[in-house]
Amino acid sequence: SHTHIISDEIGLDSASYSDQLSDRLEQSPSHFLGSYVEQLWRHYIETSSRYQLLAHNLQIHGDGKTLGEFDFIVCDNITGKIIHQEIAAKFYLGLPAPDHKSCLWFGPNNIDRLDLKAAHLKNKQLRLSDLEHAKAELERRHITKVTTQCILRGRLFLPWNQQLRKQCQDLDKLTQHSQKDVWMTLSELRDYAATKPENAQFWLLEKQQWLSLMTRKGSSLRYDEILAKLEQVVGNERRGVMLKTQRKLGTGLLNDETALFIVPDDWQKYRYDSLTIPSEKPLHP
Template identity: 30%
Template sequence: MLKDVLNDLLNDLRVTAVRDLAWLLLSPDLLRPQPPAGALATPFATPDEFDATVAWLRALDAAPQPLLQHLAAIRMSRVGRYAERLLGWFLEQGPAARLIAAGVQLRRDGITLGECDFLLQTRQGVRLHWELAMKCYLHAGAGRGQLADFVGPNLKDRLDLKRAHLLNHQLPISARDEFASTGYAGSWIPQMFVKGWLFYRHAQTPPECAELDPAHGRGWWVTSSEWLDFARTHASWWRPLPRLEWLAPRRIEQRVEQGIEQQTDADGDRTVVDAETLAGQITLLRGPVTVVALADDAAGDLVERSRGFIVPDDWPEQAQRHARL
């Protein structure tokens, strides 16, 4: 049901930030529940709250200026920070749970022991502690299906390490005795809010992994030397995908009648290109680059068909070493 509703919304919503918020609220989690500590967060506690959230998102798309001003109030370069601002806006303004505090730091003797992402209370009176993560990992396990085989594009992160940090450090923060010193004493139910995409090597069968939600967002990755052969049989038009655009599938409006090179997204500042042009742009590729494949929809706009990473030719070997650390 959630998948169908999300697809319908993404077909209708036009404002990028609202699309991203809808995806954040309704897309599948990356992880299955991790008992006993790793319960999953849900933005709505009842069917009525779910329906109200969908209606609220449609209304926000029609009048998005307050959300856009909220996002523009601080400079953001990290996709995790962008997701925090979106989720915080929903908890402040949306029709479901209400935000009590965000970014609550736990300190002792001048040392920061950790930070709680969100404290909130449902309309039924349940007090929740949410830890948010928005992550993208590439599978580098050569057929294995363990969380350690999913590595960050920059090889500074791994999904198993992120899960361990969530379960063993972030989620227990609100239950520590010292947490009363923050001014938010009491009993909080910890839940993890983990969204994102996992990318698998093109033409290889994705392995099963018991800890992952089977419905998680999926993409592909290819090496730079594989790129042109892959791209020519996959899509006609491509677009680089900056980190702040890693959430919802992209939609690019057709702003002019002629010339694909003049088509831009809603912000008007990024063009789409063919595979050969993109290959020329990444000739000196030093790290993984995220791209989206685009196709025409019924309205004549370009919509995301799939997304993936182009990685340097030596990246797979480095990634496999990182997965085995």
Template identity: 30%
Template sequence: MDAKTTPYSTRQLTTPAIRHLAWLCRAPQLLQSPLTFEPASYLPDGITEQLQAWDEKPEIAPALLRETPQKRLGFYFEQLYRVLLEDLLGWDVLLQNRQIQSHGRTMGELDFVVHNRSEDRIEHHEIAIKYYLGVPEQSGRTLWYGPNAKDRLDLKTDRMLRMQSQRTALPEARALLADAGIAEPVIPRIFMPGYLFYPAGTQVIAPESVPASHLRGQWRYLSQIETSDLPGWVVLNKPHWIGPWRQSEPPAPNAVTAALNTIERYNIPLLFAKLEEDSISGLWQETNRFFVVPDSWP
């Protein structure tokens, strides 16, 4: 069994950025489409050993993994993705975050244009890491909102498929590629890992466009939280929404109480993880995660 099929645990890795990268390599996605890009299909043999070597000797890891993780989740996610492409897959990033301009107006941006060395072709990758909470409507359908309720899964999926992934077909984008010496055709790909959070105590169905293997959590209104729920909980701060959390010290109840007060005071959702102590390592490891939202949400 080779490295592409041998399972490995991100929990074994102690450096947060390397643990996040390892999770990204095999993270289940929120979009099932012919355009979906699966990094695991291209991972070279020895990937587990490579990640472990970087974890044991961070000084030999790519520079981006040695930096303090960015709190801006989207920016940090892009950094990890570049390491995945260049340092794990050995592909060339030809363009990143390149704006498409027309008569001084920005028409959009190309996240990544890469040389897929495995298949010797040029690809355009649009990427996003997303967290959506399912809200049942009176009509019977379920809408999946981002924590700030300004983003929705159905709208994001439509934009990814119809607009963002198709931008290299624009005349202005084709001119940009030509100026960069990039030959067509450019194959569109989408990478969108993340989680769906299901309402506690309510049955809802995920959209057909979401693979059955997607990662799941729960969400609850603040008024639904009982004191008996809280043992083992910790607040997850960005960028540690990426991948399962672990820590050496026991969860601090006072920190959770303070976080719940923050939700009420500032009317914002927060993400929590439920931890259990591993009897072998002694570490506290994530077993589930929850969003707690204000009663007025969304």
């Protein structure tokens, strides 16, 4: 959906940024980024003058099992439409397909892929209202007609390796107009850092910072400090991490803000190996 452009209704300095939101985020039982984004989206809907929240995380049961769940059901006060919204926050790293016919977008830490996620959203999650048990539940809420929206937020990363980058750019037909950041292996980071000026700053981002890249003043690290942390997390624990880097100007301002995703050196091999694993449903990050 391209209809949700956050306006001045939502902002850190606006009245809508409230203690209620902070409390809700602190009380959230899940540490997953998707749950965090859901809470932010719920706050957006509840404080927006355009939308009315009708249901959130509405589960549909039938035949003794859970058939699915509506992320959000909202009423658009301008159009009068009832909308089933599915929201997802995803991060994908690009690689050319082995057959060189397309660019594939892989999740950093599992076999999740953008094409699988999109198919699952389109063919299952956004069709939940077609099920008879779902129709019955909606009718109990006096809802007879529902339209659907997918709100997909996140980042896409192209390889730092110039040969792989060019292949991805030549093959990418579906996301070619989207802004891209950069991914690299731990070994490549050492080469990359050699191209940065001495006053470059690095931040190791928590997952809740992955979307906005917002960081606290004074929380940056030197390259040697970042490298020591990454040797443990990426090298030993084999977890992909996101960094932010900036170069400081002489005036004290910052520019050249870049998001970097760092993965183990054999990440590419394991992503290609995952193509041999049958999977119709992407795994959760």
